[in-house]
Amino acid sequence: MKTVMGLINLHEDGSLIxxxxxxxxxxSIPFGGRLRIIDFTLSGMVNAGILNVGVMLPxxxxxxxxxxxxxxxxxxxxxxxxxxxxxxxxxxxxxRSGDLKNFYYNLDFIEHSKQKYVxxxxxxxxxxxxxxxxxxxxxxxxxxxTLAYYTAKEESTxxxxxxxxxxxxxxxxxxxxxxxxxxxxxCMGIYFMEKHLFVNLVRHAYERGGQDFLVDAIMRRLNxxxxxxxxxxxxxxxxxxxxAYYQANMDMLKPEVWGELFLNPQRPIYTKxxxxxxxxxxxxxxxxxxxxxxxxxxxxxxxxxxLFRGVKIGKGAKIKNSIIMQKSEVKEGAVVENSICDKNVxxxxxxxxxxxxxxxxxxxxxxxx
Amino acid sequence: MxxxxxxxxxxxxxxxxxxxxxxxxxxxxxxxxxxxxxxIDFPLSNCSNxxxxxxxxxxxxRPLELHNYLASGSSWDLDSRDGGVFILPPYxxxxxxxxxxxxxxAIYQNLNFIDMIDPEYVLILSGDHIYTMDYSxxxxxxxxxxxxxxxxxxEVPWEEAPRFGIMNTDDTGRIHxxxxxxxxPKSNLASMGIYIFTKSFLKKYLEDDAVLEDSxxxxxxxxxxxxxxxxxxxxxxxxxxxxxxxxxxESLWQANMDLLQDEPPFELQGxxxxxxxxxxxxxxxxxxEGSVKKSMVxxxxxxxxxxxxxxxxxxxxxxxxxxxxxxxxxxxxxxxxNASIDYAIVAHRCHICDGAKVAGSMGAIAVVAEEETVSA
Numbered sequence: 001m002k003t004v005m006g007l008i009n010l011h012e013d014g015s016l017i018x019x020x021x022x023x024x025x026x027x028s029i030p031f032g033g034r035l036r037i038i039d040f041t042l043s044g045m046v047n048a049g050i051l052n053v054g055v056m057l058p059x060x061x062x063x064x065x066x067x068x069x070x071x072x073x074x075x076x077x078x079x080x081x082x083x084x085x086x087x088x089x090x091x092x093x094x095x096r097s098g099d100l101k102n103f104y105y106n107l108d109f110i111e112h113s114k115q116k117y118v119x120x121x122x123x124x125x126x127x128x129x130x131x132x133x134x135x136x137x138x139x140x141x142x143x144x145x146t147l148a149y150y151t152a153k154e155e156s157t158x159x160x161x162x163x164x165x166x167x168x169x170x171x172x173x174x175x176x177x178x179x180x181x182x183x184x185x186x187c188m189g190i191y192f193m194e195k196h197l198f199v200n201l202v203r204h205a206y207e208r209g210g211q212d213f214l215v216d217a218i219m220r221r222l223n224x225x226x227x228x229x230x231x232x233x234x235x236x237x238x239x240x241x242x243x244a245y246y247q248a249n250m251d252m253l254k255p256e257v258w259g260e261l262f263l264n265p266q267r268p269i270y271t272k273x274x275x276x277x278x279x280x281x282x283x284x285x286x287x288x289x290x291x292x293x294x295x296x297x298x299x300x301x302x303x304x305x306x307l308f309r310g311v312k313i314g315k316g317a318k319i320k321n322s323i324i325m326q327k328s329e330v331k332e333g334a335v336v337e338n339s340i341c342d343k344n345v346x347x348x349x350x351x352x353x354x355x356x357x358x359x360x361x362x363x364x365x366x367x368x369x
Numbered sequence: 370m371x372x373x374x375x376x377x378x379x380x381x382x383x384x385x386x387x388x389x390x391x392x393x394x395x396x397x398x399x400x401x402x403x404x405x406x407x408x409i410d411f412p413l414s415n416c417s418n419x420x421x422x423x424x425x426x427x428x429x430x431r432p433l434e435l436h437n438y439l440a441s442g443s444s445w446d447l448d449s450r451d452g453g454v455f456i457l458p459p460y461x462x463x464x465x466x467x468x469x470x471x472x473x474x475a476i477y478q479n480l481n482f483i484d485m486i487d488p489e490y491v492l493i494l495s496g497d498h499i500y501t502m503d504y505s506x507x508x509x510x511x512x513x514x515x516x517x518x519x520x521x522x523x524e525v526p527w528e529e530a531p532r533f534g535i536m537n538t539d540d541t542g543r544i545h546x547x548x549x550x551x552x553x554p555k556s557n558l559a560s561m562g563i564y565i566f567t568k569s570f571l572k573k574y575l576e577d578d579a580v581l582e583d584s585x586x587x588x589x590x591x592x593x594x595x596x597x598x599x600x601x602x603x604x605x606x607x608x609x610x611x612x613x614x615x616x617x618x619e620s621l622w623q624a625n626m627d628l629l630q631d632e633p634p635f636e637l638q639g640x641x642x643x644x645x646x647x648x649x650x651x652x653x654x655x656x657x658e659g660s661v662k663k664s665m666v667x668x669x670x671x672x673x674x675x676x677x678x679x680x681x682x683x684x685x686x687x688x689x690x691x692x693x694x695x696x697x698x699x700x701x702x703x704x705x706x707n708a709s710i711d712y713a714i715v716a717h718r719c720h721i722c723d724g725a726k727v728a729g730s731m732g733a734i735a736v737v738a739e740e741e742t743v744s745a
């Protein structure tokens with residue numbers, strides 16, 4: 001994988017996940033108790049042995065930069081190659097939207113990298129993918145472009161890109177923002193190809209007025225190149241809506257998903273290290289079916305919930321079906337149900353906070369109830 | 370290169386034979402503590418937090434795991450441009466090689482390292498105590514007293530004083546007498562095994578001691594008494610926080626249990642962070658039938674059974690119906706369904722089989738050695 005450069009495209013539209021993505025990119029929303037969403041694809045690249053990773057920054061980049069810093073926690077603070085930040089193009093004479101613009105204006109960086117191949121991924125998916133398999137599939141099928149997909153198990157009206165393949169794995173059709181049925185093949189935002197082809201695709205599409213990489217550089221060229229798609233078997237979630245975010249966190253409470261994503265010794269998921277103390281359970285603690293991150297102090301009851309670093313749950317407090325982010329505090333006797341509390345939220349003594357089932361109540365960063 | 374004011378030297382070569390099965394494969398400073406740490410994290414973090422950026426770690430007994438753990442020192446933020454963790458095992462010279470024959474000899478054999486760094490002061494620490502301490506205040510006291518040596522002391526209960534090295538001091542804190550395990554102690558100020566020496570002064574005493582055939586080359590037994598005999602300026606520096614020697618199974622178990630009190634005697638949670646290497650593991654999971662009370666649990670653990678009054682390290686699995694009480698479970702140990710553990714320390718990567726039982730008692734803590742399997 002030394003011959004592959006990684007590119008992570010942080011371009012998820014945060015409009016359907018607004019409260020959580022108001023001041024940060026979707027990819028840097030805290031997830032699963034101690035991670036950020038971007039950790040999954042970034043760790044996948046590192047575990048596959050990719051040594052050169054470019055991160056295409058979103059407009060709101062402070063939170064991402066604070067999380068990734070030098071790349072040291074992912075072993076990407078290297079003398080040669082390592083982590084690169086590609087700032088969003090903010091001045092634009094043509095005022096074009098879409099991600100293609102960022103690729104186009106940074107083609108020199110991509111062209112000057114030493115690697116032969118490009119692995120482009122989206123930063124808003126939850127998965128533990130072995131990218132070595134992507135590479136192997138690409139060569140076996142003598143593909144020019146390889147995409148990855150997963151198979152839907154239920155209907156949904158998401159905003160997913162979906163694809164169809166023939167028996168040989170060749171992509172015959174791609175559609176965007178499509179309704180998903182049981183068995184639909186959903187794109188995972190993963191593209192693998194030779195670098196010079198990537199550069200050509202971007203240049204060709206942008207110079208013809210294109211805006212969106214998938215639509216203008218891939219979908220429109222379906223008949224010009226051999227585009228193949230391989231199936232990733234395993235857990236995948238696309239964090240594009242608040243509902244998907246909530247559900248994916250709850251999925252982490254299934255031991256088989258938790259184990260698949262996090263306990264593969266060959267493919268750990270890395271994140272920024274914080275040196276938090278192990279969780280302190282007091283005499284009155286009662287915890288069931290929950291994920292609890294280090295630094296928490298628990299005196300109350302917690303059920304079907306995900307608690308991030310340094311959360312404090314007071315005596316007699318009850319947390320159910322909720323996601324409580326870093327350093328929030330739920331004081332004595334308070335009740336939180338079907339809710340998402342962003343960072344540094346305080347729920348005072350005896351207060352009640354309840355969302356509807358499957359429609360969580362969201363409390364903004366730093367809110368005090 | 371910028372001048373180094375104070376160099377830290379951690380004596381980490383001891384076997385810790387009183388820890389028995391726990392130190393069969395690892396040196397005492399590498400023994401796990403407190404749900405995610407190892408004992409050596411405490412002196413190293415104290416150094417890092419006190420602004421001591423260069424730390425030599427003297428290793429000898431079973432050093433591999435310790436060396437691997439220390440690596441570049443980045444876990445403790447000690448990998449700065451001018452700083453670092455320097456691993457110092459015994460090495461061969463043109464006329465053969467010697468093991469470290471005592472604490473003083475270990476430092477003596479590394480005098481050329483100390484000269485290379487050329488600090489003003491040398492801080493000598495041992496790798497087997499649990500405490501948080503700002504050494505910069507001790508250094509300040511050393512300078513204000515115009516001392517040649519400053520020794521960290523801790524007030525122990527009078528009845529326990531005969532078990533310690535006791536310092537007899539005057540009103541100004543100047544030490545005039547040192548008694549090793551005195552039957553009739555005149556003071557209850559015990560040496561914590563923490564010393565600051567002015568470098569040139571230390572060097573002279575180490576060189577003089579090295580050629581003495583009948584010396585045991587030990588700071589407590591040989592160097593400090595000799596300094597006092599010569600009327601050198603030795604001062605005590607009192608420490609009144611939590612300090613625990615974890616050299617025995619019982620004391621190691623007790624120090625872990627101390628963390629579980631409602632108001633722990635010392636705060637791991639505070640601003641004085643204790644650093645350690647952070648494994649890439651997810652938050653721990655407590656299952657639908659799991660129950661955790663009065664315990665510390667770390668990342669990557671999976672608790673499906675009952676845990677009470679325990680310290681659980683990363684990656685431990687407690688199966689359904691299993692009952693773990695009053696125990697310390699080191700990383701990656703698997704406790705199968707319906708097993709029971711009470712008053713025990715279970716080392717790394719053990720396997721406690723379905724229905725198996727490990728039972729110790731207060732005062733006779735059971736120990737399961739690394740990678741052992743306990744069957745029903």
